[in-house]
Amino acid sequence: MTAQPATLNGGWTGFRAAVNGDDGAANTAATDLINLLDAVEVPIVALRRDLMIAGFNEAAADVLRLSPSDIGRASRDISVLAGVPRLEEQCSQVIASGVESRAEFRDGDRSFVIGISPFREGDRQVTAAVLTFTNVTAFRASIDQVIYERECTKAILNAVADPMVVLSADDRIQSGNRAFYAMFFELASLRTQLSEIVAGSHAYQRVEVDHVFPGEGQRTLILHARPLSLPGHPERRVLVTFEDITARKQSQVANDLRAIAERNDGLRRSEAFLAEAQRLSLTGSFSWRVATDELTWSDQLYRIFEFDPGMPVTLELIGTRIHPEDVPLLNDMIERARGAGTDFEYEHRLQMPDQSIKYLHMVAHGTRDEDGRLEYIGAVQDVTARRLSEQALGKAQSELARVARVTALSTLTASIAHEVNQPLSGIMTNASTCLRMLAADPPDVDGARETARRTIRDGDRASDVIARVRALFTNKESATESVDLNEATREVIALLLTELQRNRAWIQSELAHDLPAVTGDRVQLQQVILNLLRNACEAMVDVHDRPRRLLIRTEREDGDRVRVSVRDAGVGVDPQNMDKLLDAFYTTKTDGMGIGLSVSRSIIESHHGRLWAEPNDGPGATFSFSIPGDSESVYGRDTAMRPS
Amino acid sequence: MMPSRWLVSVVDDDESVRESLPDLLRQFGFAAEAFSSAEAFLASDVVSETSCLLLDVAMPGMSGPDLQQELTRRRWKIPIVFITAYGEGSVGPRLLARGAVRCLVKPFSEAALLEAVRAALGRPCSRPVTAT
Numbered sequence: 220m221t222a223q224p225a226t227l228n229g230g231w232t233g234f235r236a237a238v239n240g241d242d243g244a245a246n247t248a249a250t251d252l253i254n255l256l257d258a259v260e261v262p263i264v265a266l267r268r269d270l271m272i273a274g275f276n277e278a279a280a281d282v283l284r285l286s287p288s289d290i291g292r293a294s295r296d297i298s299v300l301a302g303v304p305r306l307e308e309q310c311s312q313v314i315a316s317g318v319e320s321r322a323e324f325r326d327g328d329r330s331f332v333i334g335i336s337p338f339r340e341g342d343r344q345v346t347a348a349v350l351t352f353t354n355v356t357a358f359r360a361s362i363d364q365v366i367y368e369r370e371c372t373k374a375i376l377n378a379v380a381d382p383m384v385v386l387s388a389d390d391r392i393q394s395g396n397r398a399f400y401a402m403f404f405e406l407a408s409l410r411t412q413l414s415e416i417v418a419g420s421h422a423y424q425r426v427e428v429d430h431v432f433p434g435e436g437q438r439t440l441i442l443h444a445r446p447l448s449l450p451g452h453p454e455r456r457v458l459v460t461f462e463d464i465t466a467r468k469q470s471q472v473a474n475d476l477r478a479i480a481e482r483n484d485g486l487r488r489s490e491a492f493l494a495e496a497q498r499l500s501l502t503g504s505f506s507w508r509v510a511t512d513e514l515t516w517s518d519q520l521y522r523i524f525e526f527d528p529g530m531p532v533t534l535e536l537i538g539t540r541i542h543p544e545d546v547p548l549l550n551d552m553i554e555r556a557r558g559a560g561t562d563f564e565y566e567h568r569l570q571m572p573d574q575s576i577k578y579l580h581m582v583a584h585g586t587r588d589e590d591g592r593l594e595y596i597g598a599v600q601d602v603t604a605r606r607l608s609e610q611a612l613g614k615a616q617s618e619l620a621r622v623a624r625v626t627a628l629s630t631l632t633a634s635i636a637h638e639v640n641q642p643l644s645g646i647m648t649n650a651s652t653c654l655r656m657l658a659a660d661p662p663d664v665d666g667a668r669e670t671a672r673r674t675i676r677d678g679d680r681a682s683d684v685i686a687r688v689r690a691l692f693t694n695k696e697s698a699t700e701s702v703d704l705n706e707a708t709r710e711v712i713a714l715l716l717t718e719l720q721r722n723r724a725w726i727q728s729e730l731a732h733d734l735p736a737v738t739g740d741r742v743q744l745q746q747v748i749l750n751l752l753r754n755a756c757e758a759m760v761d762v763h764d765r766p767r768r769l770l771i772r773t774e775r776e777d778g779d780r781v782r783v784s785v786r787d788a789g790v791g792v793d794p795q796n797m798d799k800l801l802d803a804f805y806t807t808k809t810d811g812m813g814i815g816l817s818v819s820r821s822i823i824e825s826h827h828g829r830l831w832a833e834p835n836d837g838p839g840a841t842f843s844f845s846i847p848g849d850s851e852s853v854y855g856r857d858t859a860m861r862p863s
Numbered sequence: 864m865m866p867s868r869w870l871v872s873v874v875d876d877d878e879s880v881r882e883s884l885p886d887l888l889r890q891f892g893f894a895a896e897a898f899s900s901a902e903a904f905l906a907s908d909v910v911s912e913t914s915c916l917l918l919d920v921a922m923p924g925m926s927g928p929d930l931q932q933e934l935t936r937r938r939w940k941i942p943i944v945f946i947t948a949y950g951e952g953s954v955g956p957r958l959l960a961r962g963a964v965r966c967l968v969k970p971f972s973e974a975a976l977l978e979a980v981r982a983a984l985g986r987p988c989s990r991p992v993t994a995t
Contacts, residue, residue: 633949640948644969645879648887651973655890670886677879720876721921721949 262352265338266310270294273347282326282352299326303333310348313337317345329356382461385447386417393456402461409442416444417457427464438465494518501601507583509557509593523579523601525571542568542576560585560593566602578606634718638684645677701849702741704773704781705730711748712771715756722756722767729772735779735848739826744846747819747830751785751842754816758789758839765838779850780828784843792832792840819844869984870912873897874904874930875919875946880969884917891977901925905933913941915964915983920947920954928958935962942983946971 253276256263262279266272271293275285283299294300295307303324313320313335322333331352338347373396376383382399384392390413409428416424424444431437440461447456494517497503503520507513514532521528524540534553541549545567552565562584569577583597653670656663712726719726737744752771759767770786816830823830828846835841871893873884878899885895896913898904902925904916920927927945934941945958945966955966964986965979 637948640969641877642879644946644948644971645877645883647970647972648880648883648976652883652887652890655887659890666886670883673879673882677883680879720923723926725923 261354264300264350264352266294266348266350268314268346270307270310272297279352282331302326306333309335310350313348314345324352329354330359331355381463384459386413386457386459388417388455390414390417399461412442413459416442416459417455422446438463439468440464498522503599505595505597505599507556507595507597509595520599523577523599524569540569540571542570544568556583556585556595557593560587576603577601578603634714635684637718638714639681642677642680642684646674646681649674649677699738700741701736702739702744703734703736704744704783705734707741707745708748708771708773708783711745711752715749715752719752719756719769722760724756724759724767724769726752726769726771729770731773731775733775734773734781735775735850737781737826737846738849739846740822743822744826747822747844748783748785750816750819751783751844754842755785755787755789755839758787758791760789762789762838775848776845779848780845781848782843782845784841786835786839786841788835788837788839791834791838816842868892868894869914870894870896870909871915871917871980872904872909872913873917874899874901874922874927875917876900876922877919877948880919880946887973887976888917888980891980893980901927901930901933904930910939910941915980916941916943917980918943918945920945920958921949928961931958931961931963940987942986944979944983 256276257278259276260278262276262282264272264275264279264283264285272285272290274290275283279285283297285297289297294310300306303322306322309320309322312318314337317337317339319337320335322335324331324333332355334351334353336349336351337345338349340346377397379396380398382396382402384395384399387393390410409430412426412428416426422445424442426442426444428440428442429437430440441464443460443462445458447458449456497517497519501519501523503523504517505520506515512534514534516532518528521530524537526532526536530536538546538549548565548567552563552567556563562582564583565581567579567581569579571577578601579599580602581597581599583595585593585595587593649670653667653674656667656670708728708730712728716726748771752769755769756767759769765788768788772784772786774782774784776782820830823844823846826846828844830842830844832840832842871888873881873888873895875881875884875897876899881897881899885897888895893915896907896909898907900922901918904910918927918930925933927947931943934943943963945955945963946969947954947966948969955968958966964983967975967979
């Protein structure tokens with residue numbers, strides 16, 4: 220290596236030569252040593268006793284920016300080394316004392332620790348100082364980081380309200396947050412618990428402690444203990460945090476007390492509600508254990524059966540109250556219930572000691588306990604009032620039907636009377652005139668003849684009316700014949716004309732010329748038309764702001780059907796009520812009975828047709844029926860039906 | 864003041880009444896005119912000469928009571944005898960209460976007619992000054 224007078228090696232060469240003198244074998248060893256030093260990354264500089272640079276390695280050349288020409292120069296003349304305070308002084312001391320020393324050195328971002336060691340000759344005399352520059356930049360940065368982290372953590376922990384402390388195995392405080400020191404907690408008083416916690420083998424422990432604080436009284440604390448694993452510290456450390464649950468515990472107790480009070484109160488109230496509800500709804504409840512026939516009744520059920528409260532209830536006792544006609548029903552019910560175990564519902568009567576009748580409606584729900592034993596829970600309602608009113612309603616309905624028929628009849632009678640009275644009036648007046656003309660002097664024979672003729676004509680008119688009425692109401696068997704609905708409609712209009720006029724209704728008819736004949740009962744179909752017209756007329760009674768216009772129309776429909784529709788300008792019908800309209804007894808009118816529409820529907824249906832109502836675009840409604848024409852009629856005598 | 868022949872006007876939509884009643888009235892010695900509707904009577908030139916009105920109750924269009932009201936509104940005071948084919952019902956008393964002289968139910972007798980017309984003629988008859 221000496222053959223290569225490298226610049227740096229030259230420095231060492233010079234240093235070595237200056238120290239040891241020239242020697243062949245030693246020269247080889249020195250070259251190896253110099254190479255070794257150059258391989259070391261730590262900068263190394265040697266200073267002579269006079270603090271002149273004796274040599275340096277490659278790392279030093281790089282870091283301290285030294286060149287071979289710096290060998291022999293005073294260290295103070297090297298700008299980098301000159302920046303280290305008291306370096307020369309320290310080096311002199313080391314050389315003088317032979318004791319190592321240390322200095323710190325910062326070069327830009329980099330930090331170094333300078334180790335100053337004495338260099339001893341063979342005679343142990345210190346002849347030089349060796350400076351090693353250890354780069355601690357990363358080390359220092361990590362220390363700064365650790366300090367920063369520690370300060371942050373400390374700030375956080377000190378802000379936490381819960382006291383925290385790290386204890387050593389002998390219960391000594393290692394570290395605590397501010398809250399811990401503010402607590403004035405006497406650890407000594409918890410010696411036993413703390414020892415157990417620290418010695419405990421559990422990963423996490425939770426201990427509730429009641430502790431009396433001077434001036435504050437007793438508080439409840441939860442001690443959470445967690446073992447800490449700290450790298451490089453094999454000793455056992457335990458982190459203990461203290462949670463003060465005094466307030467929470469107090470409010471929980473208060474809540475529990477309140478909840479219990481509310482539950483009791485609620486229970487009392489719902490019991491009271493139930494009893495009241497049972498009393499008001501006339502509903503009693505029972506339970507029935509089928510296997511033992513053990514029956515439990517509510518107070519209301521005792522009242523319904525009129526047994527003394529608390530009396531032991533048996534099926535036999537119940538049997539004494541059952542209406543004799545319903546006893547088989549009850550027995551059947553009991554038999555079914557014993558087997559089925561499913562929910563069931565029954566209605567039966569009671570016969571009370573005073574012979575009065577009660578109607579009961581019972582609903583029961585079957586349940587089974589863990590052992591599979593069947594028990595029914597049920598409700599029994601006294602529906603006597605409802606049943607009685609239903610019966611009364613039924614009676615009222617039939618009465619209503621009778622009244623409706625009578626009313627319809629009296630309306631018709633008035634109409635017929637009017638029709639007959641008109642020509643009768645003519646007859647009487649003409650007859651009087653005739654008599655007077657004949658009694659005149661001289662008799663007015665021509666005038667008398669004319670009035671007599673008019674009398675006969677009015678008589679014919681009266682008998683026409685009677686014939687029409689007879690045609691409508693003769694109670695002959697349902698006559699199936701070919702009917703011209705145009706003609707039938709005209710007759711009905713003629714019969715109703717006066718009534719329509721009296722109601723200020725303007726009737727307009729649009730009768731199709733090409734109307735096919737239908738097969739059916741002429742009188743029945745005329746009754747339907749009559750009903751529809753009268754119904755339309757009644758719907759317009761309260762109309763004052765527009766003409767009471769009534770349009771009756773006959774039309775030929777597809778498939779040779781015939782449609783007759785009656786359109787009014789009345790109050791109209793609610794689409795939702797359309798279906799109900801045709802039901803018996805439903806009416807939108809205050810004085811109508813509605814029965815006419817249901818009878819009409821039966822008639823039309825017996826003619827294989829249908830009857831319907833629809834609201835108009837404008838005011839009012841249109842009622843129509845449609846029946847098959849002759850060509851497609853399926854009407855047969857045996858399917859004919861007389862209206863009831 | 865009394866005209867030589869009293870004019871009795873008949874208003875009825877029924878043709879047999881219009882034909883028969885005026886003839887009988889003429890037999891009694893009255894002059895008689897017949898109209899098929901209230902509107903036709905109001906439009907005629909005999910309103911001011913009519914001393915008694917035989918008026919049907921139920922008619923298409925303007926009814927008898929409507930005409931009665933219309934005459935009152937126009938301040939024509941013509942005694943009215945209503946004639947109606949509806950025997951039952953309470954229309955009669957109401958019409959009488961509103962000033963009708965009689966209400967005859969068809970068919971009525973010659974005597975009843977004559978009594979009613981005479982009663983009507985006994986009533987004062989007046990017309991507004993401005994009327995023709």
